[in-house]
Structure formats: structure tokens, C-alpha cells
Amino acid sequence: MKDWTDTFFEGPWTMLQRAPTTTEPSAEEARHIRRVLRLRRGSKVADVPCGDGRISIELARAGCEVVGVDRCETSVRRARRTFRAEGLPGRFRVGDMRRLRLEPGFDALINWWGSFGYYDDETNLAILKGFAELVESGGRVLVDQVNRERVLRDFREWHDSDDWRVRITTKNRWDPETERIEGTWTFTYGTRRVRRHSSIRLYTPGQMRRLMASAGLVVERFYDGSDGTDFKRGSHRMTTVGRKPRRQRARRQRS
Ligand SMILES: C[S@@+](CC[C@H](N)C(=O)[O-])C[C@H]1O[C@@H](n2cnc3c(N)ncnc32)[C@H](O)[C@@H]1O
CATH class of the missing domain: 3.40.50.150 (Vaccinia Virus protein VP39)
Structure with a gap:
């Protein structure tokens, strides 16, 4: 799958x-x-x-x-x-x-x-x-x-970073039922823009x-x-x- x-x-x-x-x-x-x-x-x-x-x-x-x-x-x-x-x-x-x-x-x-x-x-x-x-x-x-407690305490729905050669904008959503952070990441580098999804269970x-x-x-x-x-x-x-x-x-x- x-x-x-x-x-x-x-x-x-x-x-x-x-x-x-x-x-x-x-x-x-x-x-x-x-x-x-x-x-x-x-x-x-x-x-x-x-x-x-x-x-x-x-x-x-x-x-x-x-x-x-x-x-x-x-x-x-x-x-x-x-x-x-x-x-x-x-x-x-x-x-x-x-x-x-x-x-x-x-x-x-x-x-x-x-x-x-x-x-x-x-x-x-x-x-x-x-x-x-x-x-x-x-x-x-x-x-x-x-640390889940810290992430939730300082929760940032949007996060921007300009790391080295790639600019990243992340939109985060916490799902209290599944206890997962669902992220939508936009990577911009040179003339390219790529979108990816992440889903991480925080314990x-x-x-x-x-x-x-x-x-x-x-x-x-x-x-x-x-x-x-x-x-x-x-x-x-x-x-x-x-x-x-x-x-x-x-x-x-x-x-
Ligand atoms: C956040 S990075 C951490 C890499 C490394 N431990 C470090 O500290 O730099 C996560 C890594 O997990 C690898 N990865 C993701 N899913 C995997 C899987 N099912 N089996 C093996 N590697 C995986 C990715 O390719 C990536 O290199």
C-alpha cells in the first residue's frame, strides 16, 4: 500500500x-x-x-x-x-x-x-x-x-523556513483523534515548487x-x-x- x-x-x-x-x-x-x-x-x-x-x-x-x-x-x-x-x-x-x-x-x-x-x-x-x-x-x-507537549503548547499552524537552498512553507494540523500532525509542505528551490504531505504520530x-x-x-x-x-x-x-x-x-x- x-x-x-x-x-x-x-x-x-x-x-x-x-x-x-x-x-x-x-x-x-x-x-x-x-x-x-x-x-x-x-x-x-x-x-x-x-x-x-x-x-x-x-x-x-x-x-x-x-x-x-x-x-x-x-x-x-x-x-x-x-x-x-x-x-x-x-x-x-x-x-x-x-x-x-x-x-x-x-x-x-x-x-x-x-x-x-x-x-x-x-x-x-x-x-x-x-x-x-x-x-x-x-x-x-x-x-x-x-516533544508532543511542547509542539502542542506552541502550535504553529504555519511555519516558514529558508534553509540553505530550499524555502519551505508548512501548514500543520493536529488531529486529536489520531494524535497525528498532518503537514502540507511546499518546497521552493530555484524555479521549482514541490508539494508533499506528511503524517506523524506523536506519542x-x-x-x-x-x-x-x-x-x-x-x-x-x-x-x-x-x-x-x-x-x-x-x-x-x-x-x-x-x-x-x-x-x-x-x-x-x-x-
Ligand atoms: C528526518 S530524516 C532522519 C535521518 C537521520 N536519522 C538523521 O538524523 O539525519 C528521516 C529519514 O527516514 C527515512 N525513511 C523514511 N521512511 C523510511 C522507511 N520506511 N524505512 C527506512 N527509511 C525511511 C528517510 O529517507 C529519511 O532519510
């Missing part, structure tokens, strides 16, 4: 992905990610979806072994190019997070920068379960979203905790991925770290 993610992230979005407003915070975001996930040299990390690898490259520079997946071919090609240019050994695949075909065994999986909630609740949960299956027991899954911390539990993960912490501080009502982002419980050793029966 067709959905908005089939087309949204191709074309003008890939320009926004390269805008300084997107790329400049990457090093700091990755530093917080390494801290909360306790990553060190040699940690195996899946970055899904990885976009053009702006976080992957920072993790790889710190010595992590990174595998990235994204459905956008242009972005995956760019990620490969960046890694090649630095001689770093990341692996990148074009793929869909609803059908991940990666070997399990990661210390952590990151789902960074508003890359969750794209589908219906059932599919979002299936995606999270797929993430949980890929990490080792004791490993962590990180999901970074905007409250409580809903996210239950979703994580249904995927077999225990929430370890919520924090604000934009600055690494503890999560609070006014935070810009709600970044959830879920931990996969360690397998209990079977108790030997005493005879």
Missing part, C-alpha cells in the same frame, strides 16, 4: 538534510547519544534510518562499528561517499525499517531525528519490535521524537513507555536529544532510551 513516506524524503528533502541547520548539531547530538547509550570503541550500532549518515559518521569517528539503513538511495550513496572519503569502515544499505534484514547482535540501535511514528500504531509497534530483535540482551534502542512519554514495553524494552530514561538534558515538559525533543532486559539464567534445580 502506498503511503506518504514513499515520496516525501526524495528530492527537496535531501537538500534539507544537508542544510547547516541539520548538519551543524550532529557532532553534539552524537556525543549525547554515545553517553546515554554508553557506547565505546568497538560498540556495534545500527543507525535506522540513517539519512546521509551525519550521525553515523560521528559515531564511527569515535570508534563505533556502524551499519546504516535508509530507504532513500541518494542519502545512502552520500553516506557511503562520506565514509570512503574518511577511510572509515561503515556499511550502508538501502532498505525499509518495516522489513529490516540485518543480522542481530548490535549493542545499540538509534532511530534519530523524528524518524518514528510515520505509520499506524500497529506498524510503529512492529518497527519497534524489529529494532528490539536486532539488539543483544542488555542492549539499547533509542527513539528520538519531537506522550506514557504511551512511549507502553509501546516500548510491548516491544520487550524497558525505558531507562527520557532526555532532550537537542541538548542532552533530562526530559521535562518544555523540552524540544523527547528522546527515549529503552533497554532490552538481560536473559535470566535458568536456575539449576537443587536435588
